[in-house]
Structure formats: C-alpha cells, structure tokens
Amino acid sequence: MKTGSVSFVGAGPGAADLITLRGARRIAEADVVVWAASLVMEECVSEHARPDAELIDSSQIAHDDVLALYRRAAAEGLAVARVHSGDPSLWGAVQEQYDAAVEIGLDVEIVPGVSAFGAAAAAAGRELTIPEVAQSVVLCRLEGGKTPMPEREKLREFARHGTTMAIFLSAARTSQMVDELRAGGYPDDTPVVVAYRTTWPDELTIRCRLDEVVAVCRERKLWRQTLFLVGAALGASGTRSHLYHAGHFHTFRKPDPDARRALRAARSATP
Numbered sequence: 001m002k003t004g005s006v007s008f009v010g011a012g013p014g015a016a017d018l019i020t021l022r023g024a025r026r027i028a029e030a031d032v033v034v035w036a037a038s039l040v041m042e043e044c045v046s047e048h049a050r051p052d053a054e055l056i057d058s059s060q061i062a063h064d065d066v067l068a069l070y071r072r073a074a075a076e077g078l079a080v081a082r083v084h085s086g087d088p089s090l091w092g093a094v095q096e097q098y099d100a101a102v103e104i105g106l107d108v109e110i111v112p113g114v115s116a117f118g119a120a121a122a123a124a125g126r127e128l129t130i131p132e133v134a135q136s137v138v139l140c141r142l143e144g145g146k147t148p149m150p151e152r153e154k155l156r157e158f159a160r161h162g163t164t165m166a167i168f169l170s171a172a173r174t175s176q177m178v179d180e181l182r183a184g185g186y187p188d189d190t191p192v193v194v195a196y197r198t199t200w201p202d203e204l205t206i207r208c209r210l211d212e213v214v215a216v217c218r219e220r221k222l223w224r225q226t227l228f229l230v231g232a233a234l235g236a237s238g239t240r241s242h243l244y245h246a247g248h249f250h251t252f253r254k255p256d257p258d259a260r261r262a263l264r265a266a267r268s269a270t271p
Helices: 021-029 040-046 063-075 092-105 115-126 153-159 171-183 210-220 257-269
Strands: 006-008 030-034 055-056 081-085 109-111 136-139 164-168 191-196 203-210 226-230
Touching: 006 021, 006 040, 021 081, 021 171, 030 040, 030 063, 063 081, 063 257, 092 109, 092 115, 092 257, 109 171, 115 203, 136 153, 136 191, 136 210, 153 164, 153 226, 171 210, 191 210, 203 210, 210 226
Parallel strands: 006 081, 006 109, 030 055, 030 081, 136 164
Antiparallel strands: 164 226, 191 203, 191 226
C-alpha cells in the first residue's frame, strides 16, 4: 500500500502566480488540499488541484480535525497538500503539524514560499539591505496579543539595532507599535512602508514617516493583513555595491588593477 504523505506548501503572499513550481506540483498531485481561503487566492488552488481532489478550507476546521485528516491519509495512503500563506517557516503553526505528521508515519516535506516581507519590499521598489545603511533585516511582531513573546524579544529591544525591520501581526495596535519603535531609538522621520494585502487586487503600498503610521492606518482602516517595513534603508539611495566593482574579485572574475587600487584607497579612507 502507498505511504501517505503531507506537503506543507508556501503559497506566497497572495497572488496565484507567486507560488513556486514545486508548490503547484504538490497541489496537482494531492488527493486532499487543505488551504487557508482567507489568506490564499482561490486560483492558487483551483488552477492546480485535480478535479477529483478533496478541497478543505482550513478556517473551518480545528487542529484536532487536521490531525484526524493526517491519520486518515496515513491509513488510506493519501497525498495531502497543506497550503499556507507566505512562507511556512514564519508564523505558520507548521512545526506542531510537521511533528505530528512524522509521528503518525506520513512522508513529510515543507515547500518554501515567497514571504510577505519580500513581496512588500518589491511592491515598494526597495532593497532592504543598503550598503553602509543597513545590512540586516529583523523579522518580528509586537508583543502581546494571542501569542506571548519571550522577554528578550520585545520590539523596542530589536529596534535598538537601528536596522531594517519587517513587523508582522501588529496592525491592530499601531499606536503601541510606534511607541515601542520610538523607545528603541527610531526617530519620527524614519521611513516606513505600510503594506496591506500585498499582491492581492486590493493591495495598498503606502510610504510614510514613523510619526504618520497611526493616522495612515486609521484613515484606511488597516487593522489586519498589514505588514510594516521600517528603517533608514527604505529612504536611502542605492550606493555602489563592491560586489560588482571592477576592483573586486571572486572565484569567477579577476580585478582590474587600477580599480583594485582605487577600491583599497577608498576603504582605507573610511573611518
């Protein structure tokens, strides 16, 4: 008898054409497709699922129902595609399902997807890591709400780094979020991208300052499905990357001698 399987598929931030080829293939192969109808476009499933596949909206079932489905998949040798929004590795409640599926005896895999923070940066036309401005990205959420935060993961503590931040699951408490960012050291004129339902037909991408965020969200009633990108890199002009400098070398390219000397001189002059 065929061994049952479950593939946790990252469907991307919303748009049906942002699912990976592997993710689409797993949906096409599945006997059962479980998907978050409120977070994943219907086309992402309907364009790939078999006509005879069983389709289940995950918003209508609880965790125990999902486990019962996985046990049925193991007993009947079914292939299940569990479709998550964005990338399953971020706030996807995947680990508990993955561990349970392994314990049940299913073949298990995770298919990564496009995360909302990458889609938001693309929609805003911004690179999140600008040389000499920000070389790190902090992915986080505001403390409080349904899920407690570890003590050392307060938003203000991350903000002290002053680098680019992508803040999820915090739109319902923007005043508190802004207060925490200020407490961590971000000035009021810090550039912010407010990204609502990025890649969906009704998406909004709004550029503003930190001291304008609360008003922007209130005016447009952005209480959920909104991501915030914060940091100086969002307003910085692109600087010359050393990677493509004629004086830089790597395994496949030798440096131009004159450009190499100029690059070394520039580096030594930098305090």
